[in-house]
Amino acid sequence: MGASGDHSKTGLAIIAGHGDLPRLLAEECQASGRKYAVVEFENIPLVWASTHPVIPTIFEKTGQLISQMQDADCLEIVIVGAMNRESIDPSKLDDKGRELAIILSETMKGGDDETLSSIIRFFETNGFRVRAAHDVLPSLIPQAGVLTNIKPSDDDIFDASRAAEIVTGLGRLDVGQGAVVGQGLCLGLESIQGTDTMLEFVKNNREGYAPNPTGGRGVLFKAPKPAQDFRVDLPTIGPDTIRNAHDAGLSGVAIDAGGVMVLRRSETVSLANDLELFLWVRPKE
Amino acid sequence: MGASGDHSKTGLAIIAGHGDLPRLLAEECQASGRKYAVVEFENIPLVWASTHPVIPTIFEKTGQLISQMQDADCLEIVIVGAMNRESIDPSKLDDKGRELAIILSETMKGGDDETLSSIIRFFETNGFRVRAAHDVLPSLIPQAGVLTNIKPSDDDIFDASRAAEIVTGLGRLDVGQGAVVGQGLCLGLESIQGTDTMLEFVKNNREGYAPNPTGGRGVLFKAPKPAQDFRVDLPTIGPDTIRNAHDAGLSGVAIDAGGVMVLRRSETVSLANDLELFLWVRPKE
Numbered sequence: 001m002g003a004s005g006d007h008s009k010t011g012l013a014i015i016a017g018h019g020d021l022p023r024l025l026a027e028e029c030q031a032s033g034r035k036y037a038v039v040e041f042e043n044i045p046l047v048w049a050s051t052h053p054v055i056p057t058i059f060e061k062t063g064q065l066i067s068q069m070q071d072a073d074c075l076e077i078v079i080v081g082a083m084n085r086e087s088i089d090p091s092k093l094d095d096k097g098r099e100l101a102i103i104l105s106e107t108m109k110g111g112d113d114e115t116l117s118s119i120i121r122f123f124e125t126n127g128f129r130v131r132a133a134h135d136v137l138p139s140l141i142p143q144a145g146v147l148t149n150i151k152p153s154d155d156d157i158f159d160a161s162r163a164a165e166i167v168t169g170l171g172r173l174d175v176g177q178g179a180v181v182g183q184g185l186c187l188g189l190e191s192i193q194g195t196d197t198m199l200e201f202v203k204n205n206r207e208g209y210a211p212n213p214t215g216g217r218g219v220l221f222k223a224p225k226p227a228q229d230f231r232v233d234l235p236t237i238g239p240d241t242i243r244n245a246h247d248a249g250l251s252g253v254a255i256d257a258g259g260v261m262v263l264r265r266s267e268t269v270s271l272a273n274d275l276e277l278f279l280w281v282r283p284k285e
Numbered sequence: 286m287g288a289s290g291d292h293s294k295t296g297l298a299i300i301a302g303h304g305d306l307p308r309l310l311a312e313e314c315q316a317s318g319r320k321y322a323v324v325e326f327e328n329i330p331l332v333w334a335s336t337h338p339v340i341p342t343i344f345e346k347t348g349q350l351i352s353q354m355q356d357a358d359c360l361e362i363v364i365v366g367a368m369n370r371e372s373i374d375p376s377k378l379d380d381k382g383r384e385l386a387i388i389l390s391e392t393m394k395g396g397d398d399e400t401l402s403s404i405i406r407f408f409e410t411n412g413f414r415v416r417a418a419h420d421v422l423p424s425l426i427p428q429a430g431v432l433t434n435i436k437p438s439d440d441d442i443f444d445a446s447r448a449a450e451i452v453t454g455l456g457r458l459d460v461g462q463g464a465v466v467g468q469g470l471c472l473g474l475e476s477i478q479g480t481d482t483m484l485e486f487v488k489n490n491r492e493g494y495a496p497n498p499t500g501g502r503g504v505l506f507k508a509p510k511p512a513q514d515f516r517v518d519l520p521t522i523g524p525d526t527i528r529n530a531h532d533a534g535l536s537g538v539a540i541d542a543g544g545v546m547v548l549r550r551s552e553t554v555s556l557a558n559d560l561e562l563f564l565w566v567r568p569k570e
Binding site for chain 1: 450455457460461470475476486493496
């Protein structure tokens with residue numbers, strides 16, 4: 001049972017990117033009896049959407065999308081799942097689409113936060129209320145504590161603390177949301193390509209950077225950017241994160257309490273237990 | 286003609302790691318008639334050292350090294366070239382070696398700056414004066430300006446500025462000294478593995494991250510960390526940096542004026558000209 005039912009009588013449009021999160025939210029709405037629709041972009045086909053009400057659209061037809069969502073009585077929206085910087089066909093743009101494209105062309109150079117804030121403002125200006133995924137489905141954000149059988153060692157706690165310091169600094173620059181630290185050494189920093197690509201980099205480039213053979217094997221830490229709008233782009237982890245952290249030889253994964261969503265939590269925790277990694281929801285210091 | 290001759294009558298010990306810099310300094314001392322010796326570690330063999338006076342040593346015998354440098358009248362030292370975190374054989378340590386190993390074990394977790402500062406303090410405490418490579422050979426640090434035929438475009442200037450902002454932030458965290466930005470997007474951040482590994486990462490992971498086909502192709506920016514001791518570990522670039530930046534599809538390389546050494550400058554600039562990259566010594570903003 002989500003928190004969605006009480007907040008509003010209006011329907012929720014789930015503007016869906018790649019990944020698990022849009023599906024989880026649709027299932028939550030379905031289960032709780034909330035009115036909703038899944039907005040499916042032509043170039044982000046959703047194999048799971050057939051059992052849900054769908055609004056089909058393309059990126060260029062923003063004006064048409066706005067009407068469709070209004071017609072479906074969806075005045076609240078949630079923008080979830082990964083969207084790459086999709087290319088736009090200028091010949092297909094409607095008036096609202098052109099307006100949004102201009103806004104994006106001006107803000108995209110400024111970093112993700114600025115881009116996403118401008119998208120939120122655009123929808124708000126057009127009469128929608130933008131909600132956060134974890135506001136619709138609060139169980140996505142776990143309470144502080146260690147979720148796995150394995151607990152972080154003193155070395156891991158030290159590495160997580162150093163990584164948290166680094167991620168906070170990166171976040172202030174509106175760059176990444178993750179870093180890997182092992183034995184105090186920064187083995188990887190998240191840039192635009194995201195966490196999984198960083199973990200692959202660490203896997204391929206960590207040899208010789210663990211001076212103490214009995215010391216910490218390294219920790220992935222993730223946290224939201226301090227200035228980011230919590231309604232979109234809150235970082236997520238899931239089973240892939242655990243698998244990739246394991247492949248990179250790490251001891252475990254630490255996430256900032258209150259700011260990182262865990263997708264498919266039971267599968268994620270059980271995989272971490274199988275692979276003997278810790279998953280630590282780290283309280284803020 | 287370097288600035289070395291005037292400052293001191295004592296000899297200079299060049300404590301040599303990997304790379305070109307130790308050789309360049311030895312050649313400068315030889316050419317200028319300054320007394321000097323090259324300290325060669327057993328596990329960092331120097332193929333170029335046969336025409337220079339050499340003090341052979343191993344990492345564990347720090348006390349012996351101190352005596353050898355004193356005997357050779359080398360009371361000034363310069364610590365140059367890349368040294369990985371070499372392993373130590375505890376059974377070979379002499380008293381001073383043990384003292385230094387303990388200091389390093391305490392500071393290595395704190396980041397490079399702390400480690401290097403502690404090494405400098407150790408040698409100063411033992412009666413040596415630690416000098417900077419660019420103090421011995423000032424021409425290593427170029428004046429502000431564009432050194433190549435190709436000049437940075439407005440897009441490149443924008444990207445270099447964003448990268449400089451990021452590198453300054455990273456530097457405050459005592460992490461990397463470099464970043465790659467293209468069209469405002471952070472494509473790579475330097476962690477412990479260094480610039481060349483970051484450029485290889487960018488080469489392999491930048492597809493799809495240049496939304497505008499006629500926009501900037503990306504810029505590597507390098508700068509020293511704000512808090513670092515300028516006597517060691519000042520960042521360097523050379524022909525390899527240019528070649529790797531080219532392979533990563535970048536428009537050029539920008540370095541912080543006054544804080545980055547250019548090795549084999551004429552070769553570096555001429556390669557950049559051949560590959561149609563710019564090399565910009567960027568004044569501080």
